[in-house]
Amino acid sequence: MPENDWGFWALALTVLGTVAAFFRWQGKVDEKLTGIDELKKAVGEIHKNISEILRRFPRQTFASQSPPKLTDFGKKISKELNVENWLNEHQSRIRQELNHKDEFEIFE
Numbered sequence: 001m002p003e004n005d006w007g008f009w010a011l012a013l014t015v016l017g018t019v020a021a022f023f024r025w026q027g028k029v030d031e032k033l034t035g036i037d038e039l040k041k042a043v044g045e046i047h048k049n050i051s052e053i054l055r056r057f058p059r060q061t062f063a064s065q066s067p068p069k070l071t072d073f074g075k076k077i078s079k080e081l082n083v084e085n086w087l088n089e090h091q092s093r094i095r096q097e098l099n100h101k102d103e104f105e106i107f108e
Contacts, residue, residue, distance in 0.1 A: 061074030070078060078084070087094070098106050 060071050061077060062068045062070050
């Protein structure tokens with residue numbers, strides 16, 4: 001092949017540039033995947049910590065009697081979440097959604 005065949009050299013340089021760009025891209029993808037793996041690990045640790053914290057709380061938020069009543073823990077959660085104000089704001093929509101349901105369905 002002649003040394004002054006510029007078309008060949010232009011093609012060779014283009015191919016080399018494309019290959020180099022591919023490896024740079026692959027490196028960036030590998031870096032992102034490593035970041036995702038680290039994020040998944042961190043989220044797993046957070047989930048584990050939250051699960052451990054939740055195990056320490058009493059689970060029962062309402063007393064199983066008829067009609068059901070909130071336990072002290074349920075009242076505390078309701079107060080901290082400001083459920084009464086939320087219900088007042090959304091009362092009409094909630095009533096429409098529950099209008100055609102039986103009592104046991106509403107409880108669930």
